[in-house]
Amino acid sequence: MAIKAPRGTFDILPDRATLWNRVEAAARKVFHLYGYGEIRTPIFESVKLFASSIGETTDIVEKEMYIFQKGRETYALRPEATASVVRAYIEHNLHKTRAFQKFYYIGPMFRAERPQAGRFRQFHQIGVEAIGSADPLLDAECITMAADLFGELGVGGFTITLNTLGTDESRGRYREVLSLHLRQNRDALCENCRARIERNVFRALDCKVEGCRRITRSGPNVQDHLTDADRESFEKVTNALTGAGVAHEVDGFLVRGLDYYTGLVYEFLHGGLGAQNAICAGGRYDHLVADRGGPDVGATGFALGMERLIMALVDAQRGEAKDPRTPQVMLVNVGDEPRTRIFQLVLELRRRNVAAEMDHEARSTKAQMRAANRLGAPFVAVIGEDELESGRLKIKNMHTGEETPATFDTIADVLTSKLKAPAPKHSES
């Protein structure tokens, strides 16, 4: 027990991996339905990419990146993937063939934070990015898609909260009135928020300190400072969601921490996840593509925390998944003699798409039977000297106890027909 997995990381063992696979499969299914294509970008990128995209003054960039140097270049393990997807979009000139493209990604991200419930140093996100459009209906599509994914998996108990920061004009106006309000109440603010007035006023809205909360909540609300165009655009999203039957609420004080967000922002909050209750969050980033040297096009997307999603699944008793290793037949040996023949039989069965298993622990016949039962094998064949000599054997149905005669030559045929015919009454799904 000398070396352990690094703090904030964890192993996904086979029993648990089936659940992860189920989640990923559900995401792919839903996303493909919505016309999103998978993109896989490097796990590490030039540190400059993240610093300039996410924001120099964000915690992520200031203290949470895993940075390493190789030669002249300094790299960072990706703390999120939006910057990478945008980089790829520009690098491959995707806008020149088809300006509007929809992507999704699934993979690990890295942030050197102190771990706690629902937060890890290597964590996994499922995210989407729709690049090349400023259509509010696209935001509605993203939100609906995420809601559909939760529905597909059977996860409930979350609320969708949205807000808009407005375009530059609205945001500028709001920044002014908000700063003014905070400056007037400066003395009552926490130290952090006082600094935020200068650094990034909007983040003061996120503060959890009771006193700060009271001050911000009693102050101006973004929703009251939107231009007509911004208001209209925001309403298009909320109306579309209502039309889609996606329950949501508006919170005029919701903001997001990453610098590239503009306009619409939203969060899916789940009860029962502990303090880190945002299971999915996203919004618009209409300037990022142009800022990174690409065309001036709008973009929107979200990221979903897989660890948190899986926590919610388990919480909702929807965390079970069928074990893909379950053998369909176990060939039990009596004594060591038949093992070579069994090895050949097992291979033959597998090559005919029958999941067959044999003993590799030199265990007793009884122990092998017990193992077959525990593994959930619906059929078992016991092979000893008698069978080797006669070439005849019996295939035992573990549910009914019924035994069907076969030979070494016909076992594969008998099994395949048995397996496909009455589908042993294991519950599926």
Place this chain on the structure above:
RNA sequence: GUGGGUGUAGCUCAGUUGGCAGAGCGCCAGAUUGUGGUUCUGGAUGUCGUGGGUUCAAAUCCCAUCACUCACCCCA
């Protein structure tokens, strides 16, 4: 980076005023030396996180340290 909680068998955890380290589950074996589940019987497994201190004696008290965990910060 800051604060709280917890470290005892593979897992979940008991362990009294300091006195031989335990239970449940799981695992292994046996109950007609070729057949599973249920049941019964038996069995194995410990750096009591680590290092030091107090004591005749420490899982237990003290100090340090590490790990895990929850929360703050921030975020998915």
